[in-house]
Amino acid sequence: MLLLRFLIILSFFIFSSMLNASSITQYLPQSAAYNEDILQPKETLGFEIGQRHVRHDQLSQYFYQLSAVSKRVMLTSMGRTAQFREQLLVTISSPENLAKLPQLLANNSSKKDNSNEPLVVWLGYSVHGDEISGANAAMVVAYYLAASNEANIEKILENTIIVLEPSINPDGMDRFVNWVTTYRNSTDNSDVNHIEHHQDWVTGRTNHFWFDLNRDWLLLSQQESRHRLAYYHRYQPHVVGDFHEMGHNSSYFFQPGIRSRNHPLTPIDNYNLTAAMAEFHAKALDKQQGLYYSEENFDDFYFGKGSTYPDINGSIGILFEQASSRGMQQQTVNGLLTFEDSIKNHVLTSLSTIEGAWHHREKLIQYKKDFYQSALKLAKKQKTSGFILHEANDNYRLQALLSKLAQHQIKVYPLTEDYEYQDKVYTKQHSYYIPLVQPQYRLIQALFNQQSHFKDNTFYDVSGWTLPLAMNIEYTPLKRTRGLSLSKQAWQKTPINRVNKSTSNTYALAFNWQNYLAPKLLNELLRKGIKAKVATKPFSSNIEGKNQQFAKGSIVLLAGIQTLDNWQDIVIQTSNNLGINVFNLATGLTPLGVDLGSSSLKLIKTPKILLVGGQGISQYEAGEIRFYLDETLNIPVSVIKHNNISRRDISSYTHIILVNGNYQQMSEQATQKIKAWVKQGGVIIGQKRAATWLADHEILSAKIASKEQIDQLFDHQNLSYQDKEALAARKRIAGAIFETTLDTSHPLAFGYSSTTLPLFRNSTLIIEHPQQPFVTVAKYTPTPLLSGYTDQNLTNRLAHNAAIVAHNYGRGRVIATTDVLAFRGYWHGSAKLLANSIFFAHAFSASAK
CATH class of the missing domain: 3.40.630.10 (Zn peptidases)
Known part of the structure; x- marks a missing residue:
C-alpha cells in the first residue's frame, strides 16, 4: 500500500514537471501539422526537450528510433x-x-x-x-x-x-x-x-x-x-x-x-x-x-x-x-x-x-x-606551378603531412626520378609534388601561405598556421616543371614496411633519432625492460660492408647490459610495428667516432611524468602535452591539480611539466616542495607563464620582459577612443610562426639536422637572451616572423632573444620556453623537443651561473 502511494506521488511530480516544460511544438511553427506515427523526443527520453540536459546515449537513442520509423x-x-x-x-x-x-x-x-x-x-x-x-x-x-x-x-x-x-x-x-x-x-x-x-x-x-x-x-x-x-x-x-x-x-x-x-x-x-x-x-x-x-x-x-x-x-x-x-x-x-x-x-x-x-x-x-x-583559372595565372616537398631523415613526418593533404582532397604526386632545381637535388624517394592547378587550389594556398601583412590585424584566432612549417617539412615553390617526372597516381597511404630481422653475432642494436616515432620506440623498449643508452657524440659502424653513420642522439641497445633473454626479439617486433629501421652492430669498435663502451653513451631512465593541472591552468596546453606524450608516444602522464601538490608524494616522478597558467595560486609549501625536488635531480619543464613563475621563484635563471617593457614599445600618444581595439590588436600575438636558430649540438636538439626551426607562439612573453653560455637551446633569428601577424615592434623585440633555455638546478634540470611546442597536436616540428626534454635532460650539463 505504501509503495502504491509512493508511485502515485512520484507520478504526480513527474506529471507536474512535464506541465512546466515546453512541448516540442512550442519550438516549431504553430501552424504545422505532424505525422502522428513519428516519435517525438519525449517518447524515448521520458521528458520534454529543455526540461533536462540530454546525455549523448539518450540523444543517440532518439535518432536511432526516429530513423526506424521515418522513411525521411x-x-x-x-x-x-x-x-x-x-x-x-x-x-x-x-x-x-x-x-x-x-x-x-x-x-x-x-x-x-x-x-x-x-x-x-x-x-x-x-x-x-x-x-x-x-x-x-x-x-x-x-x-x-x-x-x-x-x-x-x-x-x-x-x-x-x-x-x-x-x-x-x-x-x-x-x-x-x-x-x-x-x-x-x-x-x-x-x-x-x-x-x-x-x-x-x-x-x-x-x-x-x-x-x-x-x-x-x-x-x-x-x-x-x-x-x-x-x-x-x-x-x-x-x-x-x-x-x-x-x-x-x-x-x-x-x-x-x-x-x-x-x-x-x-x-x-x-x-x-x-x-x-x-x-x-x-x-x-x-x-x-x-x-x-x-x-x-x-x-x-x-x-x-x-x-x-x-x-x-x-x-x-x-x-x-x-x-x-x-x-x-x-x-x-x-x-x-x-x-x-x-x-x-x-x-x-x-x-x-x-x-x-x-x-x-x-x-x-x-x-x-x-x-x-x-x-583552376586562378591557379593557371600564378607564377608558381606548385610546391615540391622534401624530407630525407624522417619519413613519418613527411607521410603525416601527405595524409593530411589527402584528407583535404589535395592531390600530391610522388617523383619517379630525381629532380634538380636551383642547384638542389630532390631525390625521388623523399620528394613529392603538389600542382596548383587542381580544384583545391585555394586550400593549398591557405595551407602553404606565409602571409604576414593584413588589412585588418584583429584576429579572434591564429593568424598563421602554415602546414609544412608546423610539420618542419622543407617545401619549395617551383616556377618551372621542365624535367619533373611524376607518378600518374596520386599519393596513397601504404602499410608499414617491416624490415627488421633477428640476427646472430649481435654486440648491439641501434636506431637513429630522426624519426618522429623514435621516442615512442625508446619508451616502449624501456617499459618492457630493455636498457638503452643515448650517444652524445657521433659514431659509425661497418654493417654488411657499408659504413653506417649514427648522429648524436642515436639510441644504442648494448647486448652486454641486457637482462632479458629475449630482448632482441622484443626490439625487432616493437620496431617493426612502428616501421623504424634498427641496425645490427657486430662490434663495439667503431671506424669513426666514439666506441660503444664510451662514457659518451648515457644510460636513459624510464620516465615518470607529472603534469600539473587545475583551475587557472590552460586545459588546451595541458591537453596538447598529454596528447603528445600519452596518445603519440604512449608515455603515461599523471595529472595532479596544483592545489594538491603539497599533499602528494612527488619523489618518484622524473619530470614535472607546467604549461601556461596562473601559478601565483600555488602554495608556498608546494613551491618549496617542487624546488627541493628539482635540486634532488628532477627535471622541470615550464611553458609560457609557467616559465615566468619559474623565473620569479629563482628556479629558472632568466630575465623575462615585463608587461611595462612591452607597453613601452607602442606609442600611446594622440590616440582617440576608437583606436582602443586597434592598439589592443597590435599588442597581441594571436598566433604566429617564428624562425629560430637551433643549437643542434645540444642534447635537447638531438634528431634535428637543420639549424633553423619554426616555432609557434601566441603570447608576448619574451625571455631575454641569457649572458651565460651553453644555456640557450634556441633563439629567434634577426628577422624571425615567418607567417601570421605580429606588430613590427614586437617582432623586433623578439629578434635575437631566447626561445628555449635549459640549465642545471642543483642535481636537476630546468627547461623553459615561451613558445607552444606541441600546438594543437599538429605541430610535429617542435614536439620532438619535448621528447628530448623527457629522455635527454640529464645528458647535458650547463651552469646558470
Whole structure:
C-alpha cells in the first residue's frame, strides 16, 4: 500500500514537471501539422526537450528510433570517439533521394555541371560540449523535418539533402551534462554564482584529450575531425550551419561578421550570400522579438573552424552564437535566460538556414561550381606551378603531412626520378609534388601561405598556421616543371614496411633519432625492460660492408647490459610495428667516432611524468602535452591539480611539466616542495607563464620582459577612443610562426639536422637572451616572423632573444620556453623537443651561473 502511494506521488511530480516544460511544438511553427506515427523526443527520453540536459546515449537513442520509423531519415555511424561514443550523421531527405543517395552524392562531389544536383545543407551542433543547446535543438529540427506534413517541407525535401551532426563532441557533451546534473537543484536556480554554472577543470568545451574541436577542421589531429571530414567531402554541402553558445549576457549572433576580417582567399560572393541568408535569420528572430546582432565580433580568417572550413571548400559557412544559460537558467542583463530559450533560438535559425538556402538554391549551387572553376583559372595565372616537398631523415613526418593533404582532397604526386632545381637535388624517394592547378587550389594556398601583412590585424584566432612549417617539412615553390617526372597516381597511404630481422653475432642494436616515432620506440623498449643508452657524440659502424653513420642522439641497445633473454626479439617486433629501421652492430669498435663502451653513451631512465593541472591552468596546453606524450608516444602522464601538490608524494616522478597558467595560486609549501625536488635531480619543464613563475621563484635563471617593457614599445600618444581595439590588436600575438636558430649540438636538439626551426607562439612573453653560455637551446633569428601577424615592434623585440633555455638546478634540470611546442597536436616540428626534454635532460650539463 505504501509503495502504491509512493508511485502515485512520484507520478504526480513527474506529471507536474512535464506541465512546466515546453512541448516540442512550442519550438516549431504553430501552424504545422505532424505525422502522428513519428516519435517525438519525449517518447524515448521520458521528458520534454529543455526540461533536462540530454546525455549523448539518450540523444543517440532518439535518432536511432526516429530513423526506424521515418522513411525521411537515414542514420550513419561516422566512427567513435576516444571514449567510444558514436559519432552520428543524420541525413534527412525524401525517401526517393535516400534510396539513391550514393548516386546523388557522387554527382554532387564531381565539381562538374549537373542540372540535377540537389541542394545540400549541413547543420553541425555543439562542437563545444558545454554549448549544449545545439544538440537539443538538433532533435527538434530532426523531428520537424521527419514529421511535418506541410507541403513546403515536402517540396524542399524532394530537392534537398539535409545533414545533421547532432553532437560533434560527444565526450565533452557528457562531461558537461554530468556536471550540470550533479549540481542542479530540484528548484531552478538562476543565480549566476551557483556551481551549476561554473564547471571544474577541465570543462565540457573540449574533447577527451582536452582539444577544442572547433580548431581542428584544418589540422585533423583528433579522430573526431578525421571521421567527420571524410563525410563532409562526400556530401559537399552548399551551406554549413555551425551552432555555438557564448557569454550569458550576450544575445544572439549570426554571420556575416566584420567584412575586413574575412580571409582574402574567400570570394566576396561568399560574404554576400551569407548576408542574404542573414535576412532569413533576422526574420525568424523578429517574429519572437528576440535580441540579435550581426556584422560584429567574430572573424572569418582561420580556416580551421566549423564556420570557415566550408568557406575554403566552396560552401557558405555560417556561425551562430547563442547566449548560454550554462545550466537550466541564469539571470542576465537582458533578463532571465532559460535553457529552453537557447534551444528555441537555435531551432529557429536552423530552419531559417534551410529556408534561406532553399530560396537561394540556384545561387548557392552556381556559387559552388564557380568556386572550383575559378580556382583552376586562378591557379593557371600564378607564377608558381606548385610546391615540391622534401624530407630525407624522417619519413613519418613527411607521410603525416601527405595524409593530411589527402584528407583535404589535395592531390600530391610522388617523383619517379630525381629532380634538380636551383642547384638542389630532390631525390625521388623523399620528394613529392603538389600542382596548383587542381580544384583545391585555394586550400593549398591557405595551407602553404606565409602571409604576414593584413588589412585588418584583429584576429579572434591564429593568424598563421602554415602546414609544412608546423610539420618542419622543407617545401619549395617551383616556377618551372621542365624535367619533373611524376607518378600518374596520386599519393596513397601504404602499410608499414617491416624490415627488421633477428640476427646472430649481435654486440648491439641501434636506431637513429630522426624519426618522429623514435621516442615512442625508446619508451616502449624501456617499459618492457630493455636498457638503452643515448650517444652524445657521433659514431659509425661497418654493417654488411657499408659504413653506417649514427648522429648524436642515436639510441644504442648494448647486448652486454641486457637482462632479458629475449630482448632482441622484443626490439625487432616493437620496431617493426612502428616501421623504424634498427641496425645490427657486430662490434663495439667503431671506424669513426666514439666506441660503444664510451662514457659518451648515457644510460636513459624510464620516465615518470607529472603534469600539473587545475583551475587557472590552460586545459588546451595541458591537453596538447598529454596528447603528445600519452596518445603519440604512449608515455603515461599523471595529472595532479596544483592545489594538491603539497599533499602528494612527488619523489618518484622524473619530470614535472607546467604549461601556461596562473601559478601565483600555488602554495608556498608546494613551491618549496617542487624546488627541493628539482635540486634532488628532477627535471622541470615550464611553458609560457609557467616559465615566468619559474623565473620569479629563482628556479629558472632568466630575465623575462615585463608587461611595462612591452607597453613601452607602442606609442600611446594622440590616440582617440576608437583606436582602443586597434592598439589592443597590435599588442597581441594571436598566433604566429617564428624562425629560430637551433643549437643542434645540444642534447635537447638531438634528431634535428637543420639549424633553423619554426616555432609557434601566441603570447608576448619574451625571455631575454641569457649572458651565460651553453644555456640557450634556441633563439629567434634577426628577422624571425615567418607567417601570421605580429606588430613590427614586437617582432623586433623578439629578434635575437631566447626561445628555449635549459640549465642545471642543483642535481636537476630546468627547461623553459615561451613558445607552444606541441600546438594543437599538429605541430610535429617542435614536439620532438619535448621528447628530448623527457629522455635527454640529464645528458647535458650547463651552469646558470
